[in-house]
Amino acid sequence: MKVYKISREGLDKWIKHWTESYDVFGPVEKNENGMTDWAEVKGLDEISTAPGTTKQPIKTFYLPQPETLFTFTSRGGEPDSDVLKETLDEGRPRVLFGVRPCDARSVTLNGLAYEEDPYYMANVERTLLVGVSCREQCGTCFCRWVGGSPFGTEGLDILLIETEQNFVAEALTDRGVSLVEAGGGAREASGEDLAMVESMRQEAEQAMSAMPDTAETLRSKDLMSMYNADFWGGLSESCINCGACTFLCPTCYCFDIQDEVVRKKGRRIRYWDSCMFPLFTQHASGHNPRGQKVQRVRNRFMHKLKYFPDRFGPVSCVGCGRCIRECPVNIDIREVLRDLLGVE
Amino acid sequence: MESSSSKITDEIRAEASRLLSSGEVAAFLGFVPGSLPMTVRPFVARSSEDAARLVWNSFCVMNLANYLPEVLKSVEPPRGPGDPEPEGPLPRVGVLATGCWSRNMVVQIQENRIQRDRVVILGISSRGMVDRKKVLARLGGREALKVEEQDHSLLVSGRAFNEEIPRWEVVRDNCRSCVHPDPVIWDIMIGERAGDRQNANRFAQVEEIESLAPEERWAWFQEEISSCIRCYACRNACPLCYCPTCFVDDSRPQWVGKSIEPVDTAIFHILRAYHCAGRCTDCGACESACPMGIRMRLFTKKLEKDVLEMYGAEAGMDPETPLPLSTFSPDDPQDFIVTGQESPKSTGDEAGRSGEVSQS
Amino acid sequence: MAESKKEQINNPYMPFPARIEDIIVETEDGNLKTFRLMLERPEDRENWSHVPGQFAMLSLAGRGEIPIGIASSPTEKDGLLFTVNKAGVVTGALHSMEVGASVGVRGPLGNGFPVDSELKGKNIVIIAGGFAFTTLRATLLYMLANRRDYGRITVIYGARTPGMLLYRKELEEWQKRDDVEMHVTIDRETQGWTGLVGFVPTVAGQVAPSPENAVALICGPPVMIKFTMPPLEKIGWTDEQVYLSLENRMKCGIGICGHCNCGPVYVCKDGPVFTRAEVMKLPVEF
Ligand SMILES: Cc1cc2nc3c(=O)[nH]c(=O)nc-3n(C[C@H](O)[C@H](O)[C@H](O)COP(=O)(O)OP(=O)(O)OC[C@H]3O[C@@H](n4cnc5c(N)ncnc54)[C@H](O)[C@@H]3O)c2cc1C
Ligand code: SF4
Ligand code: SF4
Ligand code: SF4
Ligand code: SF4
Numbered sequence: 008m009k010v011y012k013i014s015r016e017g018l019d020k021w022i023k024h025w026t027e028s029y030d031v032f033g034p035v036e037k038n039e040n041g042m043t044d045w046a047e048v049k050g051l052d053e054i055s056t057a058p059g060t061t062k063q064p065i066k067t068f069y070l071p072q073p074e075t076l077f078t079f080t081s082r083g084g085e086p087d088s089d090v091l092k093e094t095l096d097e098g099r100p101r102v103l104f105g106v107r108p109c110d111a112r113s114v115t116l117n118g119l120a121y122e123e124d125p126y127y128m129a130n131v132e133r134t135l136l137v138g139v140s141c142r143e144q145c146g147t148c149f150c151r152w153v154g155g156s157p158f159g160t161e162g163l164d165i166l167l168i169e170t171e172q173n174f175v176a177e178a179l180t181d182r183g184v185s186l187v188e189a190g191g192g193a194r195e196a197s198g199e200d201l202a203m204v205e206s207m208r209q210e211a212e213q214a215m216s217a218m219p220d221t222a223e224t225l226r227s228k229d230l231m232s233m234y235n236a237d238f239w240g241g242l243s244e245s246c247i248n249c250g251a252c253t254f255l256c257p258t259c260y261c262f263d264i265q266d267e268v269v270r271k272k273g274r275r276i277r278y279w280d281s282c283m284f285p286l287f288t289q290h291a292s293g294h295n296p297r298g299q300k301v302q303r304v305r306n307r308f309m310h311k312l313k314y315f316p317d318r319f320g321p322v323s324c325v326g327c328g329r330c331i332r333e334c335p336v337n338i339d340i341r342e343v344l345r346d347l348l349g350v351e
Numbered sequence: 352m353e354s355s356s357s358k359i360t361d362e363i364r365a366e367a368s369r370l371l372s373s374g375e376v377a378a379f380l381g382f383v384p385g386s387l388p389m390t391v392r393p394f395v396a397r398s399s400e401d402a403a404r405l406v407w408n409s410f411c412v413m414n415l416a417n418y419l420p421e422v423l424k425s426v427e428p429p430r431g432p433g434d435p436e437p438e439g440p441l442p443r444v445g446v447l448a449t450g451c452w453s454r455n456m457v458v459q460i461q462e463n464r465i466q467r468d469r470v471v472i473l474g475i476s477s478r479g480m481v482d483r484k485k486v487l488a489r490l491g492g493r494e495a496l497k498v499e500e501q502d503h504s505l506l507v508s509g510r511a512f513n514e515e516i517p518r519w520e521v522v523r524d525n526c527r528s529c530v531h532p533d534p535v536i537w538d539i540m541i542g543e544r545a546g547d548r549q550n551a552n553r554f555a556q557v558e559e560i561e562s563l564a565p566e567e568r569w570a571w572f573q574e575e576i577s578s579c580i581r582c583y584a585c586r587n588a589c590p591l592c593y594c595p596t597c598f599v600d601d602s603r604p605q606w607v608g609k610s611i612e613p614v615d616t617a618i619f620h621i622l623r624a625y626h627c628a629g630r631c632t633d634c635g636a637c638e639s640a641c642p643m644g645i646r647m648r649l650f651t652k653k654l655e656k657d658v659l660e661m662y663g664a665e666a667g668m669d670p671e672t673p674l675p676l677s678t679f680s681p682d683d684p685q686d687f688i689v690t691g692q693e694s695p696k697s698t699g700d701e702a703g704r705s706g707e708v709s710q711s
Numbered sequence: 712m713a714e715s716k717k718e719q720i721n722n723p724y725m726p727f728p729a730r731i732e733d734i735i736v737e738t739e740d741g742n743l744k745t746f747r748l749m750l751e752r753p754e755d756r757e758n759w760s761h762v763p764g765q766f767a768m769l770s771l772a773g774r775g776e777i778p779i780g781i782a783s784s785p786t787e788k789d790g791l792l793f794t795v796n797k798a799g800v801v802t803g804a805l806h807s808m809e810v811g812a813s814v815g816v817r818g819p820l821g822n823g824f825p826v827d828s829e830l831k832g833k834n835i836v837i838i839a840g841g842f843a844f845t846t847l848r849a850t851l852l853y854m855l856a857n858r859r860d861y862g863r864i865t866v867i868y869g870a871r872t873p874g875m876l877l878y879r880k881e882l883e884e885w886q887k888r889d890d891v892e893m894h895v896t897i898d899r900e901t902q903g904w905t906g907l908v909g910f911v912p913t914v915a916g917q918v919a920p921s922p923e924n925a926v927a928l929i930c931g932p933p934v935m936i937k938f939t940m941p942p943l944e945k946i947g948w949t950d951e952q953v954y955l956s957l958e959n960r961m962k963c964g965i966g967i968c969g970h971c972n973c974g975p976v977y978v979c980k981d982g983p984v985f986t987r988a989e990v991m992k993l994p995v996e997f
Binding site for chain 3: 076077079081089090091093095120121123124125126231234260261262263264265266268273275277280282287288289290291292296297302306309310313314317318
Binding site: 037038041042044055058059062063072073143145146147241244245247248249250251254263265267276278279281284286331332333335336337339341342 | 385387394395417418422488490491492494496578580581582583584586608611612639641642643
């Protein structure tokens with residue numbers, strides 16, 4: 008890992024240089040409501056400095072809605088018709104600039120499930136992440152409860168830390184180092200800078216009370232004994248079973264596959280699906296293994312907090328707080344965590 | 352001074368607790384405070400302890416009528432498909448209702464979704480609910496950590512700021528253009544009835560769009576829905592949307608593509624709006640539920656305007672008046688029906704289609 | 712060719728091209744057809760190897776993909792068999808296809824029955840109802856081909872009417888053999904039927920052998936499984952000895968898409984075959 012120091016103007020130049028070989032995206036103020044979301048940028052001044060996360064998670068870059076898996080010509084009778092052609096997106100590489108540590112971490116976590124998925128991995132391959140640490144956390148941030156940090160580096164190629172006048176840039180991967188080099192104009196950071204960053208890190212982490220290793224604690228509990236706990240019923244009575252929480256969650260990654268044919272041009276696409284939707288599990292016969300809302304609500308949380316950790320280790324939540332903010336009826340995953348952690 | 356919301360809260364708690372402990376209702380549908388400022392959570396109280404947690408404030412934006420059929424079902428004795436109807440009257444459910452929600456309940460009665468004698472309605476005259484997104488917009492990225500409600504203002508505070516926001520300025524668009532704040536059916540009235548509100552022009556927002564040229568209107572429509580993520584929060588927040596299989600989910604036949612291709616999103620929104628025509632009460636739950644800030648109630652508002660102009664009808668004002676679009680009368684306007692001979696006014700002009708009805 | 716080979720290895724979503732070689736209408740209502748598919752490319756045929764109980768995704772470009780159990784045994788070399796119930800979009804389209812049409816096959820997927828491990832040396836009871844006999848047919852044929860690896864084999868198979876029985880010719884052949892004990896039953900008395908009459912659970916209660924050194928493989932509608940257990944338990948069978956195959960909606964078949972989880976397990980990857988003891992520990996989400 009190499010650590011550099013760069014001025015605001017220097018960063019702007021980085022972005023401008025990068026645009027020569029990458030598509031560069033950043034959080035941009037989208038409308039008068041103060042909502043920020045990802046859009047292509049050409050310079051630093053376009054990028055929003057609001058604390059917290061963008062409206063949509065960066066999974067839109069890894070699991071595009073929709074993603075074409077194959078194309079084909081449909082039922083034309085020609086020799087080639089109905090033959091699936093692979094369409095691994097080999098588009099231009101891109102840099103996401105201004106990624107929050109929680110979102111960056113989601114790419115790694117989802118990658119655990121998508122290890123064998125060539126489409127996801129191709130997107131990982133061609134997407135470089137330049138993160139910014141969080142000096143200020145939102146009331147809904149809880150990255151520290153689930154194994155992250157406002158200064159976390161997991162998944163990132165570069166982490167930027169804003170200091171009084173400048174930025175410190177930690178190049179975390181080889182790709183990060185080459186990005187810094189392509190950007191140019193950076194000096195190596197001094198010991199003083201490093202010390203300052205370290206104290207900022209400690210301050211930020213202390214500001215957010217951490218739950219003692221949530222994943223570990225969750226694993227030590229017999230969560231299946233909570234399968235019929237009363238609180239699920241209460242949650243599901245409020246829930247309207249929409250897809251807001253799952254679609255906007257960086258670590259919700261379920262999808263459906265379907266074929267679409269328009270004028271003989273066909274494609275097999277995958278698009279976001281949600282375990283909150285009744286059709287998610289419904290059979291052709293009408294039988295539905297999770298036909299009740301309470302089963303679906305429970306599945307969403309159990310998947311994140313029990314099934315995923317059982318399989319892969321970490322909790323499938325990065326604590327970004329989107330689901331809490333965007334749920335129309337304010338279902339709060341932190342309360343569910345507390346309920347589950349209360350189990351003996 | 353005690354705010355009117357907190358007075359209403361006290362009364363709701365007292366009535367709900369009385370209804371629950373006397374057994375008059377088996378459950379009471381209201382709200383409890385949420386975990387964030389400006390949020391509440393729809394909640395089913397089943398005991399007087401539960402009732403003590405109920406709350407009323409300017410952020411009660413979800414339409415409780417949407418929950419009513421499910422809660423009614425939940426208090427019925429469990430019954431298998433072949434089991435006989437239980438004897439005697441089924442347990443009742445108490446529920447809060449403002450003007451629009453009560454009108455949705457009327458529609459639900461007309462559509463046999465609920466039975467009048469199984470609900471005990473606590474009527475509340477609405478002062479208009481606050482749009483959380485409008486408040487957030489005014490803060491321009493600063494986070495509201497605490498919002499205190501007064502009768503005519505909101506006191507918002509966050510890290511190193513305090514701001515007083517005049518309440519009416521951040522009230523939801525639908526509430527600002529509402530003319531019927533009082534419940535049309537109720538059993539117990541909480542607080543005073545306010546009477547119909549004089550509203551200079553409740554369709555001003557719609558007229559603004561109607562005045563655009565067709566292609567501008569189409570562009571506006573497409574722009575409005577461009578960030579839709581098809582999460583269906585708008586549909587699921589709506590008491591009118593209860594088809595067992597929604598047309599967007601149907602696979603035999605598949606009416607509409609499933610991802611966020613603009614044409615699919617457009618079909619979803621157009622059809623959703625039309626399904627609500629003559630039934631929508633402009634409660635605004637769809638718009639409040641939308642995480643992406645899409646103003647899809649403008650589409651239903653347009654249809655509300657058309658139905659009012661063409662049929663003189665407003666949804667759910669009276670249980671005795673049938674729904675305008677499920678009845679036929681010989682003098683109904685019919686000149687929008689395009690026959691084979693006449694060429695339609697806007698051939699190939701997709702832009703005009705959604706707005707054409709009222710102009711013909 | 713080298714190019715396409717690479718794709719298949721890397722892309723688990725890419726089906727193998729296949730051709731319908733034969734279509735057999737199995738049942739009198741015409742709702743069940745068996746499709747014999749031949750993989751188009753010789754190298755795919757060579758590399759293909761499956762275990763009875765596994766399934767594959769059948770792909771119809773323009774319609775979609777569906778999981779279908781592999782009805783042929785790995786010991787049969789003449790293509791792959793799939794017996795498909797006409798239920799919806801893809802199965803409906805498949806039913807309207809003719810011999811020679813091309814389809815895609817993605818698989819084999821899932822775990823299959825432990826025919827080469829736990830089941831070896833055991834007495835085997837196969838209990839099937841309706842069209843769930845498909846992967847059990849594969850299993851039975853496999854066992855008959857490796858007959859010495861297994862003890863007594865008992866088959867209990869039932870359908871509503873004689874005309875709803877799958878693989879009727881084979882049933883007759885197996886009935887003639889003396890190394891497999893066949894109990895084929897139909898729900899109600901029908902003219903011309905001289906075999907057993909009665910529901911599968913009842914017949915199982917009457918003919919099931921002792922649980923000693925035995926395992927049961929049960930596939931059928933959930934009610935059948937539910938009512939088959941008590942008579943077995945009565946004579947001492949335990950949940951550890953009973954294998955079931957779950958059927959949950961699934962899209963990717965490789966443990967990613969999230970559709971088929973039943974509590975902590977993915978039916979596509981950890982299953983579809985589970986012991987009943989394992990299933991009883993799962994939440995009832997199947
Ligand atoms: C492991 C496994 C093995 C199976 N083996 C067989 C078999 O041997 N023969 C057979 O006839 N059927 C089998 N099924 C069931 C079969 O997959 C469904 O009947 C089929 O998917 C229906 O698809 P459709 O497009 O015709 O129906 P539609 O109702 O149009 O289905 C739409 C989509 O829903 C999903 N779906 C619907 N029902 C089911 C279901 N029961 N299971 C899984 N996904 C479903 C599919 O993804 C399908 O594409 C099996 C299912 C599983 C999971
Ligand atoms: S959750 Fe943590 S990493 Fe994410 S925005 Fe908040 S403080 Fe930053
Ligand atoms: S579950 Fe909620 S807090 Fe956790 S990652 Fe998803 S959206 Fe963020
Ligand atoms: S966003 Fe809220 S209401 Fe919608 S499904 Fe998620 S928890 Fe339920
Ligand atoms: S709630 Fe908003 S984002 Fe979700 S489907 Fe409706 S309009 Fe689209």
